[in-house]
Amino acid sequence: MSYPFKTIEKKWQQYWQEHKVFEAAAAGKKKFYCLEMFPYPSGKIHMGHVRNYTIADVCSRYKWMQGFEVLHPMGFDAFGQPAENAAIKNKTKPDTWTHKCIEWMRAELKKMGFSYDWSREISTCDSSYYRWNQWIFLKMLERGLAYKKASLVNWCPACATTLANEEVIDGGCWRCKAKVAQKELEQWYLKITAYKERLLDDLAQLTLWPERVIAMQRNWIGKSEGVEIYFPLKERPGRICVFTTRPDTIFGATYIVLAPEHPLVKDLLKGKPQEKAALRFIDKVAKESNAARSAADVQKEGVFTGSFAINPVNNEEIPIWIADYVLMEYGTGAIMAVPTHDQRDFLFAKAHNLPMRIVIQEPGSKMRNPLELAGAYEGDGIQVNSGHFDGLANQEAKKKIAAWMEEKGIGKIQTHWRLRDWLISRQRYWGTPIPVVYCPQCGTVPVPYADLPVLLPQDVSFSGEGGSPLGKSNTFVNATCPQCKSKARRETDTMATFFDSSWYFLRFCSPQFRTGPFDTQEAAHWMPVDQYIGGIEHAILHLLYSRFFTKFFKDIGLTEFHEPFQRLLTQGMVLKDREVMSKSKGNIVDPDSIITRYGADALRLFILFAAPPEAELEWDDRGLEGSFKFLNRVWRIQDNLKEKADIELYRLVHKTVKKATADIETFKLNTAIASLMELVNAIYQLGADREVFGILVRMLAPFVPHFSEELWQQLGNKETILKGPWPAFDPELVIEEQVTIVIQVNGKVRSRIQVQADIEEEALQELVLADARLQAWIQGKAVKKCIVVPQKLVNIVVA
RNA sequence: GGGCAAGUGGUGGAAUGGCAUACACGACAGACUUAAAAUCUGUUGGCCGCAAGGUCGUGAGGGUUCAACUCCCUCCUUGCCCACCA
Numbered sequence: 001m002s003y004p005f006k007t008i009e010k011k012w013q014q015y016w017q018e019h020k021v022f023e024a025a026a027a028g029k030k031k032f033y034c035l036e037m038f039p040y041p042s043g044k045i046h047m048g049h050v051r052n053y054t055i056a057d058v059c060s061r062y063k064w065m066q067g068f069e070v071l072h073p074m075g076f077d078a079f080g081q082p083a084e085n086a087a088i089k090n091k092t093k094p095d096t097w098t099h100k101c102i103e104w105m106r107a108e109l110k111k112m113g114f115s116y117d118w119s120r121e122i123s124t125c126d127s128s129y130y131r132w133n134q135w136i137f138l139k140m141l142e143r144g145l146a147y148k149k150a151s152l153v154n155w156c157p158a159c160a161t162t163l164a165n166e167e168v169i170d171g172g173c174w175r176c177k178a179k180v181a182q183k184e185l186e187q188w189y190l191k192i193t194a195y196k197e198r199l200l201d202d203l204a205q206l207t208l209w210p211e212r213v214i215a216m217q218r219n220w221i222g223k224s225e226g227v228e229i230y231f232p233l234k235e236r237p238g239r240i241c242v243f244t245t246r247p248d249t250i251f252g253a254t255y256i257v258l259a260p261e262h263p264l265v266k267d268l269l270k271g272k273p274q275e276k277a278a279l280r281f282i283d284k285v286a287k288e289s290n291a292a293r294s295a296a297d298v299q300k301e302g303v304f305t306g307s308f309a310i311n312p313v314n315n316e317e318i319p320i321w322i323a324d325y326v327l328m329e330y331g332t333g334a335i336m337a338v339p340t341h342d343q344r345d346f347l348f349a350k351a352h353n354l355p356m357r358i359v360i361q362e363p364g365s366k367m368r369n370p371l372e373l374a375g376a377y378e379g380d381g382i383q384v385n386s387g388h389f390d391g392l393a394n395q396e397a398k399k400k401i402a403a404w405m406e407e408k409g410i411g412k413i414q415t416h417w418r419l420r421d422w423l424i425s426r427q428r429y430w431g432t433p434i435p436v437v438y439c440p441q442c443g444t445v446p447v448p449y450a451d452l453p454v455l456l457p458q459d460v461s462f463s464g465e466g467g468s469p470l471g472k473s474n475t476f477v478n479a480t481c482p483q484c485k486s487k488a489r490r491e492t493d494t495m496a497t498f499f500d501s502s503w504y505f506l507r508f509c510s511p512q513f514r515t516g517p518f519d520t521q522e523a524a525h526w527m528p529v530d531q532y533i534g535g536i537e538h539a540i541l542h543l544l545y546s547r548f549f550t551k552f553f554k555d556i557g558l559t560e561f562h563e564p565f566q567r568l569l570t571q572g573m574v575l576k577d578r579e580v581m582s583k584s585k586g587n588i589v590d591p592d593s594i595i596t597r598y599g600a601d602a603l604r605l606f607i608l609f610a611a612p613p614e615a616e617l618e619w620d621d622r623g624l625e626g627s628f629k630f631l632n633r634v635w636r637i638q639d640n641l642k643e644k645a646d647i648e649l650y651r652l653v654h655k656t657v658k659k660a661t662a663d664i665e666t667f668k669l670n671t672a673i674a675s676l677m678e679l680v681n682a683i684y685q686l687g688a689d690r691e692v693f694g695i696l697v698r699m700l701a702p703f704v705p706h707f708s709e710e711l712w713q714q715l716g717n718k719e720t721i722l723k724g725p726w727p728a729f730d731p732e733l734v735i736e737e738q739v740t741i742v743i744q745v746n747g748k749v750r751s752r753i754q755v756q757a758d759i760e761e762e763a764l765q766e767l768v769l770a771d772a773r774l775q776a777w778i779q780g781k782a783v784k785k786c787i788v789v790p791q792k793l794v795n796i797v798v799a
Numbered sequence: 800g801g802g803c804a805a806g807u808g809g810u811g812g813a814a815u816g817g818c819a820u821a822c823a824c825g826a827c828a829g830a831c832u833u834a835a836a837a838u839c840u841g842u843u844g845g846c847c848g849c850a851a852g853g854u855c856g857u858g859a860g861g862g863u864u865c866a867a868c869u870c871c872c873u874c875c876u877u878g879c880c881c882a883c884c885a
Binding site for chain 1: 800801802803804805810811812813817818821822823824825837838839864865866877878879880881883884885
């Protein structure tokens with residue numbers, strides 16, 4: 001007979017709700033804000049959600065039991081394209097579809113028994129939320145952090161609409177399969193680059209973030225120190241400006257490559273015999289999408305311009321080429337090519353028979369002839385063929401050459417950044433309308449704060465054709481200019497959903513606040529988020545944008561902190577048959593069906609036990625059954641309680657408390673559970689009393705909350721187990737009196753003995769050398785060394 | 800191509816310089832049962848051995864160390880993220 005999980009889970013979910021157990025309130029205790037990345041309401045939760053939210057729930061409940069005032073909110077990242085696509089497909093409205101999905105999803109989350117403060121629930125698609133997106137946008141606009149710029153978008157000519165990258169499938173439109181083109185549109189950007197230094201420098205404060213997330217953010221921001229070098233043109237005045245991080249290779253720069261879009265290209269070509277062929281090439285490249293141009297393993301194509309530049313360090317004439325692998329968007333749109341020390345340049349030079357010169361000698365190599373090179377040497381070495389810098393280590397030469405070029409006025413030491421401004425415009429309906437109007441007299445005019453929110457219109461039909469649906473709503477498009485009151489046109493672009501999720505953690509602090517995006521006092525109390533938990537796929541964009549918004553709020557005086565998330569955990573993926581669970585692969589396990597068969601607690605326990613939170617998790621039906629069996633095994637203990645348990649068991653219980661507490665603190669939840677299982681095994685051997693059992697049940701409470709509440713109540717407790725409190729261990733009972741010492745001979749285990757834990761080193765050595773089993777191994781041999789590791793091991797080294 | 804992880808029994812995993820394989824799954828055996836399920840109790844890395852015990856063993860190869868799954872070097876494989884970023 002298995003335990004009645006169905007009634008128990010229902011009972012306690014009701015109890016928590018009725019007693020408002022999880023409603024956060026500032027109560028003068030130490031606060032703890034636990035947050036997981038809120039879901040997109042697709043309708044059903046999947047195992048990835050279950051894993052993410054179960055890990056966070058353990059953290060929250062553990063903190064509740066420790067007496068913290070916990071803020072653990074949940075909401076929905078509800079804007080986005082799937083709702084619009086569903087509307088096109090099912091002839092419904094994005095609004096209706098989304099709210100239905102939210103309802104289903106909320107019900108499923110409740111069935112998992114997560115400890116959310118549902119009174120704080122938010123949905124980003126509600127105007128009470130997105131009006132503050134508009135408010136924030138206007139604040140940014142005021143400070144010059146929002147601006148418009150022309151930019152290329154994926155365009156489906158058949159549907160006359162823009163497409164997201166993921167809607168482009170094999171170069172065609174996802175709906176009609178027409179070939180996707182590039183089209184230039186005026187788009188809104190946020191100037192995140194204005195924060196690049198702070199976003200980079202403050203990474204140092206994030207000591208509780210995973211190393212690899214820090215590394216990914218650092219690479220994305222991409223600060224590189226280098227030199228801007230000026231190459232004079234040979235035949236006429238003017239110069240080409242390039243940026244390099246390798247000024248140590250400048251003496252090996254044997255040609256220059258311009259991006260086909262480079263402004264100098266057409267002038268350089270004029271009247272040259274190469275002009276025609278080159279223009280044809282430029283035309284061809286222009287037709288290629290960025291995706292095709294950046295595809296790997298494509299032959300590097302290029303043409304000679306017929307013109308030459310002068311290498312300013314040695315006055316050599318070097319040819320100027322055009323190639324598709326140089327992009328106008330990066331650096332200066334021109335590079336100096338050093339084929340001997342850059343692999344891409346090497347391949348290009350080989351293909352077009354361009355000159356090469358070795359200027360950095362690989363340590364241990366005497367090679368001087370570039371023709372012997374099988375590939376570029378990109379490592380460190382000694383300068384050769386580099387004028388008076390010969391013989392220097394290249395890292396040292398890098399600095400000296402840079403300084404020397406700056407002094408001579410042929411270059412300038414510069415810092416380049418990889419980070420680009422953030423494009424937030426979407427030609428979509430289901431998003432936050434960008435609050436500006438276009439007036440023929442006054443130009444681009446922000447909507448006054450008093451007129452917010454700019455609401456999404458309801459009179460919109462969804463066909464998927466003819467551009468943004470907002471553009472087809474006359475009531476929406478026709479507006480009055482806030483300044484001159486003449487007829488004006490409303491902006492029909494909406495904001496990317498990353499905007500919504502860049503500050504929702506602040507809204508949770510005061511979700512009903514009506515006079516600003518959030519109550520600054522509430523935010524000062526709850527922020528920063530103490531523990532943030534989510535998937536590694538958000539390691540760059542979402543986290544970077546959230547950090548950017550947080551810094552912006554500080555600048556406009558709404559907050560006092562620099563970083564939003566103190567500690568970050570990125571949980572691993574859930575796999576089935578070694579592949580990520582996904583609809584297209586058809587290897588989905590539906591959490592709901594598991595809950596029906598085994599209950600939410602068994603599901604929670606399995607998903608926590610099967611792997612450490614940060615690692616990938618292989619789904620296993622049989623493992624799940626094991627977790628269910630374990631719960632039944634614990635359930636049966638209550639019928640066999642003794643008056644008084646053995647001292648041996650007390651010792652183990654306290655050791656387990658120590659171990660489980662330490663493990664939960666460091667998110668080793670799988671081994672925390674393993675130690676509880678060991679305790680249960682010992683209880684089956686030794687027999688527990690009420691005290692021991694009570695401690696076990698409290699330790700189980702964060703993992704399997706319904707189950708533990710029920711047992712706790714049956715032990716005679718009147719209050720929720722969350723007021724448990726979390727058990728403490730008696731340090732006296734944790735200390736070992738006897739320890740086992742491992743005895744090794746030459747590093748191999750040969751024996752072991754029991755000794756008092758506080759034995760003196762000399763006495764221990766004597767005991768060890770007298771050990772009977774050891775004699776065969778050391779007899780007649782000289783003991784060269786004897787290494788003693790207190791309380792653990794003795795290693796005897798014999799000749 | 801770059802960055803970051805990871806590679807341990809039949810399986811998920813544990814051990815981050817000191818007893819390799821905790822805990823769990825699976826398998827096998829026993830108890831209970833008319834029987835099965837459930838439950839309880841054992842056994843369970845390979846090889847040699849009746850046993851005591853020995854010996855090999857953490858992707859491959861080398862190194863450091865009294866001692867290496869753990870640290871260093873080279874290579875292989877897998878996964879994730881990013882990518883003609885100068």
